Amino acid sequence: MVVVDPDFVRLMRRLRQxxxxxxxxLAKKAYFSRSYLCEVENGKKPPSLHLAKALDACLNAEGQLTRLVNTGPDDQEPESRSRSAATVDCPDRDVEAWRMRSTWSAQAGRTAPVSASQWAQVATMLYDVFVRSRPPLMRLGPVRYANSSVRQQHLTPFAVEATMQGRAPRVECRAVSRQQPPSDVAALLSLDLGDAVVLRENRYLADGEPVQLGHTYLPTCVVGTSTLATELDLSSGGTFAALERLGYRTARIREQVTTRFPTRGEAETLNLPPGVPVIVLLHASYDSDGFPFEATRYIMRSDAMAVQYVAKVAA
Structure with a gap:
C-alpha cells in the first residue's frame, strides 16, 4: 500500500515550476511518461516510490518528495484497484456478471452439474470484465537496456518500464539451479555440447498481476560462484546490475519473437484464462567484444503485455 502526504502534489508543482x-x-529527464506525471501532479493518480525518488533526483529535492511517500504491506490493494477500475469502465458487464452469478448459484444447489459450456461462459465473462478493459503493459524493446534509470536508480529494466506506465512492478525469483541449456539457448550462447549454465527462473508482476515469466541462462564461466549462481534475492538492479558488477555490460542484443499456447504449468503460474496464447521472446545479450553472456526466454501473457520496437532505417 502506498500512503502519500497531500503536500506531495504542491511540492512537486512548485519544484517543477x-x-x-x-x-x-520532466518526462525526458525522469524517464516517466508525460501523461502519468501530469495525472500525478493534478492529483488524479498517486505517485509511486520509484517516481518520488526519480523526481527528487531531477528536481534536486534532496529526498523531500521521497519522504512524503510511504509504503506498507497491503497485498490486496492492486487487485482491488484493478477490479474497481473494471467496475467503473464496464457497468453493463458487471450487471451481466451478477446475473450469471445468481444463475450459477441457483444451479449449484441442484443435483445436475454445471455444463462445460456454462463454465466457458463464466470464464469469458470474467476475462472481459477484468482483463480486456485494461491496456497492455508495453515492453519497450532495445530502449529498456539503454535507459539511464536502470543504472542511476538501480532499477531493473522491467521496473523502469512498468513504473513509466503507472504500474507497480514486482519480480519474484522462484528458483536458481545448474543444468544443461536447451539446444537453441546453447547455440545463442556459443556453448559446447554438455556445457552447464546457471538457470534463474523469475516471475514478473504488474499491480500484483503476473504478466510474464523469464528463464535466464548464464554461462558458468560468467557467473562463477557469485550471487547470480547462488542467491534468489539479487537486491537492487536485478540480474543486469549483477552482471555489470562482474564486468559484463550489454552493448548489443538479439531478440526473436514467436507465439504459441502455454503449457499447463505456464498457464497456472501466469493465472491465464482458457484459450489465451503467450508471446515467447528469446533474448540474448552481447558485450562490446561480441561475447554472448546471457540469454533469457520470456513467456508473456498476450492479453496483458505487448512488445514495441523502434529502429532507425538506413537511407
Missing part, C-alpha cells in the same frame, strides 16, 4: 520545466522536459 522553479526549475522552469514543462511536463515534457
Amino acid at each position: 522553479e526549475h522552469g520545466m514543462s511536463f515534457r522536459d
Whole structure:
C-alpha cells in the first residue's frame, strides 16, 4: 500500500515550476511518461516510490518528495484497484456478471452439474470484465537496456518500464539451479555440447498481476560462484546490475519473437484464462567484444503485455 502526504502534489508543482520545466522536459529527464506525471501532479493518480525518488533526483529535492511517500504491506490493494477500475469502465458487464452469478448459484444447489459450456461462459465473462478493459503493459524493446534509470536508480529494466506506465512492478525469483541449456539457448550462447549454465527462473508482476515469466541462462564461466549462481534475492538492479558488477555490460542484443499456447504449468503460474496464447521472446545479450553472456526466454501473457520496437532505417 502506498500512503502519500497531500503536500506531495504542491511540492512537486512548485519544484517543477522553479526549475522552469514543462511536463515534457520532466518526462525526458525522469524517464516517466508525460501523461502519468501530469495525472500525478493534478492529483488524479498517486505517485509511486520509484517516481518520488526519480523526481527528487531531477528536481534536486534532496529526498523531500521521497519522504512524503510511504509504503506498507497491503497485498490486496492492486487487485482491488484493478477490479474497481473494471467496475467503473464496464457497468453493463458487471450487471451481466451478477446475473450469471445468481444463475450459477441457483444451479449449484441442484443435483445436475454445471455444463462445460456454462463454465466457458463464466470464464469469458470474467476475462472481459477484468482483463480486456485494461491496456497492455508495453515492453519497450532495445530502449529498456539503454535507459539511464536502470543504472542511476538501480532499477531493473522491467521496473523502469512498468513504473513509466503507472504500474507497480514486482519480480519474484522462484528458483536458481545448474543444468544443461536447451539446444537453441546453447547455440545463442556459443556453448559446447554438455556445457552447464546457471538457470534463474523469475516471475514478473504488474499491480500484483503476473504478466510474464523469464528463464535466464548464464554461462558458468560468467557467473562463477557469485550471487547470480547462488542467491534468489539479487537486491537492487536485478540480474543486469549483477552482471555489470562482474564486468559484463550489454552493448548489443538479439531478440526473436514467436507465439504459441502455454503449457499447463505456464498457464497456472501466469493465472491465464482458457484459450489465451503467450508471446515467447528469446533474448540474448552481447558485450562490446561480441561475447554472448546471457540469454533469457520470456513467456508473456498476450492479453496483458505487448512488445514495441523502434529502429532507425538506413537511407
